[in-house]
Amino acid sequence: LPGPLVISLLTDYGLVDGFVGALHSVVRRAVPSAPIIDLTHLVTPQDVRAGSMALARAAPYLAPGVVVAVVDPGVGSERRGVAVQAVGGPAPGITFIGPDNGLLPPAVDLLGGAGTCVELEDRGYWLAALGPTFAGRDIFAPAAALLARGADISDLGRPIAAETLERLPAPVCRRLADGSVEAEITWVDHFGNVQLAAGPGDLGANLRTSHLLSLAAHGAALGSARLVRTFSDLAPQELGLLVDSYGQLAICLNGASAAAHLGVLEGDLVVVSNPAPSR
Amino acid sequence: LPGPLVISLLTDYGLVDGFVGALHSVVRRAVPSAPIIDLTHLVTPQDVRAGSMALARAAPYLAPGVVVAVVDPGVGSERRGVAVQAVGGPAPGITFIGPDNGLLPPAVDLLGGAGTCVELEDRGYWLAALGPTFAGRDIFAPAAALLARGADISDLGRPIAAETLERLPAPVCRRLADGSVEAEITWVDHFGNVQLAAGPGDLGANLRTSHLLSLAAHGAALGSARLVRTFSDLAPQELGLLVDSYGQLAICLNGASAAAHLGVLEGDLVVVSNPAPSR
Amino acid sequence: LPGPLVISLLTDYGLVDGFVGALHSVVRRAVPSAPIIDLTHLVTPQDVRAGSMALARAAPYLAPGVVVAVVDPGVGSERRGVAVQAVGGPAPGITFIGPDNGLLPPAVDLLGGAGTCVELEDRGYWLAALGPTFAGRDIFAPAAALLARGADISDLGRPIAAETLERLPAPVCRRLADGSVEAEITWVDHFGNVQLAAGPGDLGANLRTSHLLSLAAHGAALGSARLVRTFSDLAPQELGLLVDSYGQLAICLNGASAAAHLGVLEGDLVVVSNPAPSR
Numbered sequence: 001l002p003g004p005l006v007i008s009l010l011t012d013y014g015l016v017d018g019f020v021g022a023l024h025s026v027v028r029r030a031v032p033s034a035p036i037i038d039l040t041h042l043v044t045p046q047d048v049r050a051g052s053m054a055l056a057r058a059a060p061y062l063a064p065g066v067v068v069a070v071v072d073p074g075v076g077s078e079r080r081g082v083a084v085q086a087v088g089g090p091a092p093g094i095t096f097i098g099p100d101n102g103l104l105p106p107a108v109d110l111l112g113g114a115g116t117c118v119e120l121e122d123r124g125y126w127l128a129a130l131g132p133t134f135a136g137r138d139i140f141a142p143a144a145a146l147l148a149r150g151a152d153i154s155d156l157g158r159p160i161a162a163e164t165l166e167r168l169p170a171p172v173c174r175r176l177a178d179g180s181v182e183a184e185i186t187w188v189d190h191f192g193n194v195q196l197a198a199g200p201g202d203l204g205a206n207l208r209t210s211h212l213l214s215l216a217a218h219g220a221a222l223g224s225a226r227l228v229r230t231f232s233d234l235a236p237q238e239l240g241l242l243v244d245s246y247g248q249l250a251i252c253l254n255g256a257s258a259a260a261h262l263g264v265l266e267g268d269l270v271v272v273s274n275p276a277p278s279r
Numbered sequence: 280l281p282g283p284l285v286i287s288l289l290t291d292y293g294l295v296d297g298f299v300g301a302l303h304s305v306v307r308r309a310v311p312s313a314p315i316i317d318l319t320h321l322v323t324p325q326d327v328r329a330g331s332m333a334l335a336r337a338a339p340y341l342a343p344g345v346v347v348a349v350v351d352p353g354v355g356s357e358r359r360g361v362a363v364q365a366v367g368g369p370a371p372g373i374t375f376i377g378p379d380n381g382l383l384p385p386a387v388d389l390l391g392g393a394g395t396c397v398e399l400e401d402r403g404y405w406l407a408a409l410g411p412t413f414a415g416r417d418i419f420a421p422a423a424a425l426l427a428r429g430a431d432i433s434d435l436g437r438p439i440a441a442e443t444l445e446r447l448p449a450p451v452c453r454r455l456a457d458g459s460v461e462a463e464i465t466w467v468d469h470f471g472n473v474q475l476a477a478g479p480g481d482l483g484a485n486l487r488t489s490h491l492l493s494l495a496a497h498g499a500a501l502g503s504a505r506l507v508r509t510f511s512d513l514a515p516q517e518l519g520l521l522v523d524s525y526g527q528l529a530i531c532l533n534g535a536s537a538a539a540h541l542g543v544l545e546g547d548l549v550v551v552s553n554p555a556p557s558r
Numbered sequence: 559l560p561g562p563l564v565i566s567l568l569t570d571y572g573l574v575d576g577f578v579g580a581l582h583s584v585v586r587r588a589v590p591s592a593p594i595i596d597l598t599h600l601v602t603p604q605d606v607r608a609g610s611m612a613l614a615r616a617a618p619y620l621a622p623g624v625v626v627a628v629v630d631p632g633v634g635s636e637r638r639g640v641a642v643q644a645v646g647g648p649a650p651g652i653t654f655i656g657p658d659n660g661l662l663p664p665a666v667d668l669l670g671g672a673g674t675c676v677e678l679e680d681r682g683y684w685l686a687a688l689g690p691t692f693a694g695r696d697i698f699a700p701a702a703a704l705l706a707r708g709a710d711i712s713d714l715g716r717p718i719a720a721e722t723l724e725r726l727p728a729p730v731c732r733r734l735a736d737g738s739v740e741a742e743i744t745w746v747d748h749f750g751n752v753q754l755a756a757g758p759g760d761l762g763a764n765l766r767t768s769h770l771l772s773l774a775a776h777g778a779a780l781g782s783a784r785l786v787r788t789f790s791d792l793a794p795q796e797l798g799l800l801v802d803s804y805g806q807l808a809i810c811l812n813g814a815s816a817a818a819h820l821g822v823l824e825g826d827l828v829v830v831s832n833p834a835p836s837r
Contacts, residue, residue, distance in 0.1 A: 003590030004590055004591060006583075006590050008579070010579075015294065015320075015573065016319060016321040016468075016469055017319065017468050017469050018289075018318050018333055019469070021287070021316055021317060021318035021319055021337055022340050024316040024342075025340045025341055025342050026340060028342035032283055032284075032285050032342060032344075033282055033314055033591065035586055035590050035591050037582040037586060038582075039576050039579030040574060040575065040576045041573075045469065045470055054575075054576055057576055058576050058579055058580065058583065061583045061695065062583055063582075063587045063590060064587070064590070065590075073510065073511065073534055074510075074511050075509060075510065076511070077512075130523075130524060130526035131522040131526065132508060132524075133509055133510065133521065133524050134523075134524030137340065137524065138524070189575050189577075190571060190572030190574055190603065191603055191604070229634060229690060230633060230634030230635055231631065231632075232632050232633075232634070232635040233635075242689060243689040244688075244689045245687065245688060245691050246689070247689065255631055292748060294573065295747075295748055296598065296745075297568075297597050297598045297615055299596075299598075300568075300597030300616055301616065303596075304564075304566065304595055304597075304620055304621050307564050308619070308620075308622070310561075311562055311563075311564050311593050311621060311622070312561055312562060312591065324748065325749070325813055352790065352812075353790050354788060354789065354790075355787060355789070355790070356788055356790040356791075408803065409802075409803060409804060409805035410788075410800060410801040410802045410803045411788050411803075412788055412789065412803050413803030416619065417803070
């Protein structure tokens with residue numbers, strides 16, 4: 001017996017204003033006991049690309065049901081609201097609801113790609129909006145609530161082709177002429193770990209734990225980092241590189257913030273070189 | 280068949296200390312599966328008026344059930360704890376529980392006004408308190424849990440008259456001699472939008488989209504703002520005025536914080552003038 | 559009829575990254591309707607002792623079920639993951655899951671001490687981890703989900719002796735030669751109240767409300783504080799000492815932050831003297 005659909009939420013709404021509470025309220029007016037998960041509401045305001053990466057990190061672990069994702073600088077404009085059903089993933093048929101601005105596709109891709117897609121243009125389930133600037137409360141949450149009550153994605157609006165969904169540039173990860181790898185910083189987490197848009201495979205096959213790699217950013221050396229398994233393998237203040245819990249390479253320190261230590265930010269490019277093979 | 284009562288929470292407890300977790304725990308010890316909504320817990324500490332306005336914004340969307348609201352500088356003193364049942368609203372019989380210090384009435388008013396009101400003086404359901412400074416955990420959450428288990432509001436204490444509830448001054452909104460409108464800033468949201476205590480009707484009937492209005496605060500001009508439908512109607516750095524998702528006028532920028540740009544704060548008074556008709 | 563097990567979470571994960579959402583998702587993939595409580599996720603990063611004290615404050619109010627607590631600088635190392643069943647407490651059999659680094663024992667002690675303890679070494683329920691640094695998602699949450707589905711603690715791994723669990727030093731509270739009490743600051747809360755590792759009994763039996771006590775820290779006088787029942791008993795800027803909602807002594811102001819006023823921090827030692835009896 002399948003359980004109720006879980007409604008997972010990811011936004012840039014912040015936690016101060018009651019915007020998140022409004023989403024919960026709208027869902028629970030329709031389905032009082034609906035299980036709701038707050039994936040995060042602290043995406044950098046209006047940073048659609050950061051939101052798309054946060055959603056992609058969450059994707060492989062999502063509970064079966066509906067995901068409402070909102071980072072939406074174009075709210076109230078002609079940009080479409082969409083629902084996109086993933087083909088595969090941890091549970092079949094997870095449906096993503098949000099603006100058509102590039103936010104959803106990276107997560108959908110990780111769950112087998114897009115199956116049925118619709119534009120949320122059936123105003124029958126929209127809330128009567130006093131102003132057009134809170135689509136999360138007035139359109140997306142009601143759409144999710146409708147699915148939670150058993151509706152089909154096709155009840156939300158007219159079908160659209162998955163190929164018409166907006167997409168944003170993927171994070172940079174490329175091999176340079178000297179064999180080193182240049183990778184974008186995709187994420188600086190709460191602990192100051194610096195995730196790169198590169199996995200261990202991008203560094204070549206001859207890497208072993210304890211191998212030393214050189215790091216550079218903005219044309220300046222950041223120092224060398226030791227390839228380790230976990231934080232506590234590092235001495236205090238020793239820079240490390242590990243495969244993080246999302247399978248990506250991350251620069252880290254033991255018990256301190258690597259991002260603060262290095263002075264790097266999300267979006268910066270880091271060059272990782274393997275001194276041994278390159279000499 | 281009605282679902283279970285939803286318990287909605289709004290406090291100034293912050294998210295660091297475990298105060299919110301204590302409310303959830305107390306409710307769930309009585310009703311493990313109770314649906315709980317965190318409306319917000321980041322009301323400015325001890326700012327009862329800000330809390331009352333946040334609660335009023337949430338009111339029209341509340342799920343049927345009980346609202347526990349706590350911004351309570353007088354905790355442990357002679358101020359009363361009360362439960363107030365709203366007469367109307369999105370779902371009948373929503374009951375507000377909290378301190379009698381002005382926090383609840385604006386939300387109750389929006390839901391048709393107060394029906395039955397009681398003082399929470401029946402100590403039978405109170406938790407044995409080690410100190411008197413956490414009424415949310417020791418009195419209000421147990422009262423909500425009792426209602427969630429099917430009790431009637433009259434089980435919480437003796438009836439009191441709605442007219443005896445404390446009230447705070449309403450936000451300022453007045454027409455000046457020159458026909459302009461002076462309105463209090465009721466809210467600066469996460470994105471820096473500046474909500475005024477004025478709706479579109481307060482500006483007069485002759486307004487059209489793209490109309491330019493003059494803004495001033497503290498006796499100094501803030502610039503002119505264009506009346507728009509949504510953020511993306513504005514050019515970069517162009518000041519706008521729109522009807523926000525709560526039906527109020529709000530000063531905004533496209534993709535930036537109007538509050539930071541203008542240097543204004545909640546509680547400031549803004550004068551909005553309509554240059555054309557006034558000349 | 560007992561309700562479903564409640565899963566309570568306490569971590570230092572922060573609210574920005576989606577770490578908390580991942581825990582919820584993992585639990586809800588196993589039990590979609592599982593009641594989940596976020597006790598707090600804003601423990602100071604990697605501060606195991608602060609986390610252990612926050613967990614102990616939550617302990618007497620916990621809902622029946624499972625507590626997943628994670629403050630885990632040693633994640634991925636040889637430190638054990640454990641599940642510890644409390645003997646007593648508000649509900650029998652509350653089970654704590656987390657790293658064996660001192661985080662859990664103070665809370666377990668408050669609930670009657672440890673009964674069955676196991677090491678989480680049965681990899682059958684672990685998630686396939688891409689890297690070893692997110693035990694909360696990959697080991698602890700799956701263990702909690704297993705219990706929520708009806709498994710017994712013995713299904714999680716092999717029994718270990720409670721005496722082998724790591725423990726951290728208790729907060730300092732001692733009587734000095736001159737009869738004054740030196741107590742560690744165990745907590746500065748959201749409102750700036752300063753909780754001490756001393757209860758009213760530690761100050762001696764002859765205390766009455768309105769009694770004046772002298773406070774000192776770092777060898778310097780902080781001023782005198784009046785023993786009061788609640789905040790509003792104090793005049794503006796008058797320093798007070800009250801029995802807080804956890805039964806501990808706390809230094810406070812009325813409507814302001816005592817910690818900011820005094821310039822003290824968690825971990826500082828405060829000397830409380832009773833001038834009358836000592837002269």
